[in-house]
Amino acid sequence: xxxxxxxxxxxxxxxxxxxxxxxxxxxxxxxxxxxxxxxxxxxxxxxxxxxxxxxxxxxxxxxxxxxxxxxxxxxxxxxxxxxxxxxxxxxxxxxxxxxxxxxxxxxxxxxxxxxxxxxxxxxxxxxxxxxxxxxxxxxxxxxxxxxxxxxxxxxxxxxxxxxxxxxxxxxxxxxxxxxxxxxxxxxxxxxxxxxxxxxxxxxxxxxxxxxxxxxxxxxxxxxxxxxxx
Ligand SMILES: NC(=O)CC[C@H](N)C(=O)O
Numbered sequence: 001x002x003x004x005x006x007x008x009x010x011x012x013x014x015x016x017x018x019x020x021x022x023x024x025x026x027x028x029x030x031x032x033x034x035x036x037x038x039x040x041x042x043x044x045x046x047x048x049x050x051x052x053x054x055x056x057x058x059x060x061x062x063x064x065x066x067x068x069x070x071x072x073x074x075x076x077x078x079x080x081x082x083x084x085x086x087x088x089x090x091x092x093x094x095x096x097x098x099x100x101x102x103x104x105x106x107x108x109x110x111x112x113x114x115x116x117x118x119x120x121x122x123x124x125x126x127x128x129x130x131x132x133x134x135x136x137x138x139x140x141x142x143x144x145x146x147x148x149x150x151x152x153x154x155x156x157x158x159x160x161x162x163x164x165x166x167x168x169x170x171x172x173x174x175x176x177x178x179x180x181x182x183x184x185x186x187x188x189x190x191x192x193x194x195x196x197x198x199x200x201x202x203x204x205x206x207x208x209x210x211x212x213x214x215x216x217x218x219x220x221x222x223x224x225x226x227x228x229x
Pocket of ligand 1: 051
């Protein structure tokens with residue numbers, strides 16, 4: 001699987017994403033600087049996490065208007081697989097590739113810790129390797145992770161199996177108590193209508209080797225490799 005990672009000034013998870021992709025796919029991903037107006041032909045484009053443009057104005061707002069994002073949009077509109085993680089999720093919502101918005105965390109604090117996730121959709125291109133063990137611990141690191149969408153938008157996500165991940169406790173219960181940031185319906189990650197774009201707040205690229213405390217983040221990349229094959 002060939003991939004590209006989009007780089008913006010202020011990101012801090014780009015190297016982790018590049019390393020994870022290389023390790024799991026066996027191919028060195030392309031690193032695309034934000035001002036570049038051309039994307040190489042790849043199966044997967046990733047918008048990684050961090051603080052693009054210092055989160056100035058709103059997290060992701062400036063990056064969403066960069067030349068590189070126009071190329072990401074073309075790739076996604078043509079059905080190309082597109083993954084946004086954390087700041088990348090914020091950028092994809094700001095760019096209109098995914099519905100809703102990431103608001104300030106409920107408690108107005110930056111959260112850097114391990115939470116639990118449940119893969120709710122285990123058939124998508126991004127999540128098909130989670131069927132056997134859908135509940136797993138995963139790191140988060142954000143201050144704007146509170147996903148919100150209007151009632152019609154929420155129903156659309158729920159009715160069409162577009163909620164990829166929810167926050168839950170270690171037993172998989174998706175109660176409010178297990179919701180770190182106040183996201184509506186405990187949403188941690190969503191798919192677009194066509195299923196070729198995933199945005200998620202937690203960091204799967206930091207959960208790919210035993211030293212990370214788990215390898216369940218690999219399953220996203222392995223799901224993609226399978227989908228592309
Ligand atoms: N790790 C990240 O990508 C953080 C995203 C964004 N800067 C926030 O704090 O919400």
